[in-house]
Every structure is written in C-alpha cells, then in structure tokens.
Amino acid sequence: NAGVTQTPKFQVLKTGQSMTLQCAQDMNHEYMSWYRQDPGMGLRLIHYSVGAGITDQGEVPNGYNVSRSTTEDFPLRLLSAAPSQTSVYFCASSSQASGSTKNIQYFGAGTRLSVL
Amino acid sequence: AQTVTQSQPEMSVQEAETVTLSCTYDTSESDYYLFWYKQPPSRQMILVIRQEAYKQQNATENRFSVNFQKAAKSFSLKISDSQLGDAAMYFCAYRLYSGGSNYKLTFGKGTLLTVNP
Numbered sequence: 001n002a003g004v005t006q007t008p009k010f011q012v013l014k015t016g017q018s019m020t021l022q023c024a025q026d027m028n029h030e031y032m033s034w035y036r037q038d039p040g041m042g043l044r045l046i047h048y049s050v051g052a053g054i055t056d057q058g059e060v061p062n063g064y065n066v067s068r069s070t071t072e073d074f075p076l077r078l079l080s081a082a083p084s085q086t087s088v089y090f091c092a093s094s095s096q097a098s099g100s101t102k103n104i105q106y107f108g109a110g111t112r113l114s115v116l
Numbered sequence: 117a118q119t120v121t122q123s124q125p126e127m128s129v130q131e132a133e134t135v136t137l138s139c140t141y142d143t144s145e146s147d148y149y150l151f152w153y154k155q156p157p158s159r160q161m162i163l164v165i166r167q168e169a170y171k172q173q174n175a176t177e178n179r180f181s182v183n184f185q186k187a188a189k190s191f192s193l194k195i196s197d198s199q200l201g202d203a204a205m206y207f208c209a210y211r212l213y214s215g216g217s218n219y220k221l222t223f224g225k226g227t228l229l230t231v232n233p
Contacts, residue, residue: 042223107161
C-alpha cells in the first residue's frame with residue numbers, strides 16, 4: 001500500500017534554479033492538492049486538481065505551476081526558485097466516491113526544500 | 117472565506133493525564149467537516165479524528181474525542197490517558213461538505229503538544 005508518494009524528501013536549490021516536486025498516488029483518487037507548511041503558519045493550499053486535465057489555484061499559487069495529465073500524478077513545478085519558497089511541501093489526495101473514506105485526505109511524507 | 121483558529125501555540129501534559137486542545141472556526145456554511153491531524157517529528161500528517169457538522173454526536177476514536185459546539189463554532193480535541201507517543205503538532209482543519217473544489221482543507225496554525233514523563 002504505497003498511498004501518496006512524494007519525491008524527493010529533501011532538496012537544496014540556488015535562487016533562480018528550477019525543479020519539479022513529484023507526487024503520485026495509487027488509490028485512483030480524483031482530487032489531489034499541494035500544500036506548503038511554514039513555521040507558525042499551518043498548511044496553506046498552493047494548487048489543487050479535481051481530475052485529469054483540471055487544475056486550479058489555492059491560497060498561495062504565485063511562483064508555482066502544476067499540471068495533471070494522469071489521475072495518478074500531480075507534479076509541482078518551481079520555475080525560478082526564490083528563498084521565500086523555502087518550506088516543507090505536502091501533496092494530498094482524496095476520493096470523491098461515496099463511502100466512509102470519501103472525506104479523508106491522505107498526505108505524502110513531505111518534501112523539505114531549501115532555496116539559498 | 118473560512119478561517120480556523122488555534123489559540124494555543126503550545127500545550128503540555130503529564131503522561132496518563134488528560135489534555136484539551138482548542139479550535140474555533142468561522143464559516144457561513146451549514147454543512148462541513150472538521151478534522152484533527154497529528155504531525156509527529158517524522159513530519160507525516162496523520163488523521164486523528166473527524167466530525168461531520170450535521171451530526172450532533174461528538175466523534176470518538178479510542179483515547180481521542182471531540183467537543184463539537186456548532187453554534188459556538190468550536191471544535192476541541194480531548195486526549196485522555198496521554199502517552200509519550202502523543203507528543204506532536206496538532207492541526208485543526210475545516211472543509212466544506214460537498215465535493216469539487218470544496219475538497220480544499222483550511223488549517224489552523226497548529227498546537228505543539230509536549231508529553232512529560
């Protein structure tokens with residue numbers, strides 16, 4: 001049972017570099033999302049998707065791009081990293097089907113990103 | 117917009133004692149879910165308990181229970197018989213009941229719980 005898998009677990013970037021945080025889920029969930037966690041701020045929504053080909057912005061989308069070409073994958077792209085993007089990033093997924101697990105979001109283990 | 121407030125940045129409890137973490141939220145909606153997530157030092161987000169707003173009965177999961185006061189928009193978490201493994205950051209979260217874009221979770225800023233042996 002892999003659940004939600006995020007790679008890498010840690011990453012250090014220099015300002016201006018680009019990178020992609022990977023997120024994959026094997027539960028056939030329609031809904032996927034990206035959050036960032038900063039000290040004293042809780043988790044804030046960056047982008048989300050309700051299905052393949054459909055994405056939308058969350059609370060803090062600036063500096064990030066996403067796409068959803070398959071149900072399983074939802075990568076988060078930083079085109080030009082900035083120190084303000086130093087954070088811990090979480091991917092989450094949830095089913096829209098009926099049932100007791102419908103309302104539960106499953107989280108990946110997180111990616112700790114430092115931008116120097 | 118919905119907001120979630122956790123007024124206790126840090127709490128501590130003696131092992132085997134009971135502790136209550138507070139959470140209040142602001143919404144104009146009537147149908148929604150509330151959650152408590154635990155984040156231990158491993159960083160993994162673990163669902164502790166959830167409450168459907170339309171249910172009057174408070175949710176319980178073993179040593180964890182909630183006091184859900186819909187009119188007061190209050191959702192506190194009680195941990196009974198605290199164990200060392202309960203030490204973690206706890207987040208309160210809200211989401212609307214219906215699907216689509218309403219699957220978004222709104223989190224509080226968290227309460228860091230320390231359990232003293």
